[in-house]
Amino acid sequence: xxxxxxxxxxxxxxxxxxxxxxxxxxxxxxxxxxxxxxxxxxxxxxxxxxxxxxxxxxxxxxxxxxxxxxxxxxxxxxxxxxxxxxxxxxxxxxxxxxxxxxxxxxxxxxxxxxxxxxxxxxxxxxxxxxxxxxxxxxxxxxxxxxxxxxxxxxxxxxxxxxxxxxxxxxxxxxxxxxxxxxxxxxxxxxxxxxxxxxxxxxxxxxxxxxxxxxxxxxxxxxxxxxxxxxxxxxxxxxxxxxxxxxxxxxxxxxxxxxxxxxxxxxxxxxxxxxxxxxxxxxxxxxxxxxxxxxxxxxxxxxxxxxxxxxxxxxxxxxxxxxxxxxxxxxxxxxxxx
Amino acid sequence: xxxxxxxxxxxxxxxxxxxxxxxxxxxxxxxxxxxxxxxxxxxxxxxxxxxxxxxxxxxxxxxxxxxxxxxxxxxxxxxxxxxxxxxxxxxxxxxxxxxxxxxxxxxxxxxxxxxxxxxxxxxxxxxxxxxxxxxxxxxxxxxxxxxxxxxxxxxxxxxxxxxxxxxxxxxxxxxxxxxxxxxxxxxxxxxxxxxxxxxxxxxxxxxxxxxxxxxxxxxxxxxxxxxxxxxxxxxxxxxxxxxxxxxxxxxxxxxxxxxxxxxxxxxxxxxxxxxxxxxxxxxxxxxxxxxxxxxxxxxxxxxxxxxxxxxxxxxxxxxxxxxxxxxxxxxxxxxxxxxxxxxxxx
Numbered sequence: 001x002x003x004x005x006x007x008x009x010x011x012x013x014x015x016x017x018x019x020x021x022x023x024x025x026x027x028x029x030x031x032x033x034x035x036x037x038x039x040x041x042x043x044x045x046x047x048x049x050x051x052x053x054x055x056x057x058x059x060x061x062x063x064x065x066x067x068x069x070x071x072x073x074x075x076x077x078x079x080x081x082x083x084x085x086x087x088x089x090x091x092x093x094x095x096x097x098x099x100x101x102x103x104x105x106x107x108x109x110x111x112x113x114x115x116x117x118x119x120x121x122x123x124x125x126x127x128x129x130x131x132x133x134x135x136x137x138x139x140x141x142x143x144x145x146x147x148x149x150x151x152x153x154x155x156x157x158x159x160x161x162x163x164x165x166x167x168x169x170x171x172x173x174x175x176x177x178x179x180x181x182x183x184x185x186x187x188x189x190x191x192x193x194x195x196x197x198x199x200x201x202x203x204x205x206x207x208x209x210x211x212x213x214x215x216x217x218x219x220x221x222x223x224x225x226x227x228x229x230x231x232x233x234x235x236x237x238x239x240x241x242x243x244x245x246x247x248x249x250x251x252x253x254x255x256x257x258x259x260x261x262x263x264x265x266x267x268x269x270x271x272x273x274x275x276x277x278x279x280x281x282x283x284x285x286x287x288x289x290x291x292x293x294x295x296x297x298x299x300x301x302x303x304x305x306x307x308x309x310x311x312x313x314x315x316x317x318x319x320x321x322x323x324x325x326x327x328x329x330x331x332x333x334x335x336x337x
Numbered sequence: 338x339x340x341x342x343x344x345x346x347x348x349x350x351x352x353x354x355x356x357x358x359x360x361x362x363x364x365x366x367x368x369x370x371x372x373x374x375x376x377x378x379x380x381x382x383x384x385x386x387x388x389x390x391x392x393x394x395x396x397x398x399x400x401x402x403x404x405x406x407x408x409x410x411x412x413x414x415x416x417x418x419x420x421x422x423x424x425x426x427x428x429x430x431x432x433x434x435x436x437x438x439x440x441x442x443x444x445x446x447x448x449x450x451x452x453x454x455x456x457x458x459x460x461x462x463x464x465x466x467x468x469x470x471x472x473x474x475x476x477x478x479x480x481x482x483x484x485x486x487x488x489x490x491x492x493x494x495x496x497x498x499x500x501x502x503x504x505x506x507x508x509x510x511x512x513x514x515x516x517x518x519x520x521x522x523x524x525x526x527x528x529x530x531x532x533x534x535x536x537x538x539x540x541x542x543x544x545x546x547x548x549x550x551x552x553x554x555x556x557x558x559x560x561x562x563x564x565x566x567x568x569x570x571x572x573x574x575x576x577x578x579x580x581x582x583x584x585x586x587x588x589x590x591x592x593x594x595x596x597x598x599x600x601x602x603x604x605x606x607x608x609x610x611x612x613x614x615x616x617x618x619x620x621x622x623x624x625x626x627x628x629x630x631x632x633x634x635x636x637x638x639x640x641x642x643x644x645x646x647x648x649x650x651x652x653x654x655x656x657x658x659x660x661x662x663x664x665x666x667x668x669x670x671x672x673x674x675x676x677x678x679x680x681x682x683x
Contacts, residue, residue, distance in 0.1 A: 025453070026453050036564070037522070037564055037604060038603075038604035038605050038606060039603050039604045039605075039606060040519055040522070040523070040564075040600065040603070040604040041522060041604075042522045042523070042525075042526070045522065045523050045524075045525070048446075048462065049462055051450065052446075052450070052455060052458045052459050052462060053455075055450060055453060055455045055458060056455040060450065060453070064606050065604065065605070065606040066606065067604075067605060191565075191566040191567050192566070192567035194567065195567035195568060196567075210532065213531055213532040213533045214532035214533065214535070215536075215565075216533050216536055268525065268526050271526060271529065272526075275531075
């Protein structure tokens with residue numbers, strides 16, 4: 001069959017484009033993924049979807065599971081991984097701006113959290129995502145953390161005084177808050193903070209709703225305990241990359257991808273929250289909410305002044321809270337964040 | 338009345354009575370048969386058919402059988418049977434069938450990543466999650482049937498398990514629960530499997546004799562302790578318990594505990610341990626015969642370990658385990674072969 005030269009050339013280029021349309025050039029990089037269940041867990045499953053998306057942005061990610069967040073962060077720091085996925089609390093050492101998203105009492109709802117993440121995921125905020133050689137490449141919702149108490153009467157800040165509260169030693173913010181309210185901090189790890197509640201070693205623990213069922217917290221809540229219906233912190237999972245190791249623009253595309261996953265992530269979180277029986281929720285009286293909010297606000301200010309929380313993030317979150325509810329006292333306070 | 342017509346009437350009356358009696362007896366017999374058919378059928382399958390199938394090696398056929406019959410099993414309740422134990426097994430098998438399909442999609446995902454084909458990779462992940470969701474739903478049904486069959490199960494106490502069958506279905510029920518949780522977590526939680534099943538299963542495994550059940554009870558407990566370290570007893574090293582459990586099974590020609598161990602090491606990211614388990618599996622087949630009464634279960638273990646090997650090969654090379662290479666890996670040191678330098682001959 002005779003083909004004119006230019007037709008043959010065009011046909012060849014068209015065929016080549018068809019073959020390569022779905023294939024991309026990709027540089028191989030390694031990502032450490034923290035998940036309590038390792039490669040069998042839900043965060044790792046999420047990372048597999050992220051890996052697929054990253055391929056389209058020019059990176060082939062090799063995933064390595066870690067059941068210890070501390071080891072994942074250390075391996076990342078040591079250069080054994082080019083990227084890492086871990087909690088926002090752990091991310092604080094690399095970027096205090098996004099690491100302060102988990103500030104105590106700062107985000108009362110998922111709508112607030114989405115607004116903040118949308119704001120910081122925009123291209124305008126890109127330079128805030130970079131600190132030294134590290135770049136935050138995505139923020140995912142991890143669920144609101146609620147306080148689980150073994151006595152329903154603990155529904156005011158004052159009643160926390162003298163109670164034994166489980167805290168993560170690795171988070172100075174928790175030590176600060178617990179000490180401020182006059183409670184007794186009991187150092188724990190993620191691995192044992194729930195079993196200590198169930199066996200009565202602590203009176204208060206906290207975590208996202210998923211732990212209610214997964215860690216059988218209903219046992220520790222018997223006979224008279226409850227779950228305080230007030231988000232203590234908004235937990236996040238964050239992806240941190242070594243900026244120079246990734247193609248230009250990777251971080252921005254990645255942040256936009258993470259934002260796109262926000263709603264489905266919150267849907268799953270709310271499903272776990274619905275598993276907590278209604279009778280166990282402890283509604284905080286409106287008048288007491290003000291007390292809680294003020295204690296949290298003062299804690300955040302102290303932690304900001306100690307250099308633990310980032311002032312810019314606290315200001316951003318305050319501006320958002322006041323935009324959604326301008327009548328709050330903090331909006332006109334002289335020491336507002 | 339004439340004597341002949343009286344005799345005829347008497348005969349007619351006797352025949353009617355006989356027919357009525359026959360009808361009553363027949364109805365009673367039918368009712369008895371229907372009422373007890375369910376029990377007889379369940380008893381036959383539990384006591385005869387299942388042990389028979391456990392001696393066979395065609396897992397693919399077993400998979401199809403389970404997918405065909407699982408919907409029918411609960412209907413036996415309508416003829417006075419208690420099919421919950423059978424349902425535990427059939428739900429587990431049909432869930433495993435969905436898992437096999439999910440693994441194939443995982444391999445397609447890995448191939449697509451290897452070939453840098455993002456659309457194919459995304460499509461494979463979508464389908465993989467659908468199959469895992471299906472597996473989770475089926476295995477959750479199996480676990481719920483387990484709870485119906487063993488009403489005393491709360492995860493805290495052990496019931497009296499007074500026969501081999503009772504123990505066997507208890508073990509399968511625990512595996513239903515564990516697999517339901519894992520598959521649901523891997524597929525995004527749509528099946529809504531209660532997450533407290535894991536800890537209950539860990540406690541339920543204590544109710545079985547470890548030696549008798551090929552190391553599986555200890556393997557299950559070790560798996561729970563590794564995932565929930567705060568629940569592990571003081572002084573216990575769960576990885577050592579896991580190793581010991583695997584050896585207990587191997588000595589008896591049963592390798593199913595190796596699958597639990599391999600999945601735990603995959604979760605920990607310890608690829609070398611996973612490779613060693615696969616190598617041991619192949620090696621022991623050369624000198625330890627499979628237990629003849631449980632060939633099916635050992636074959637299930639082989640298929641699951643082959644799936645794990647395929648995953649590792651595809652991740653590294655883009656293709657699954659080559660024929661005859663089960664137990665070998667792409668990065669194994671090559672055996673050196675003596676050669677002659679041809680320079681003196683050329």
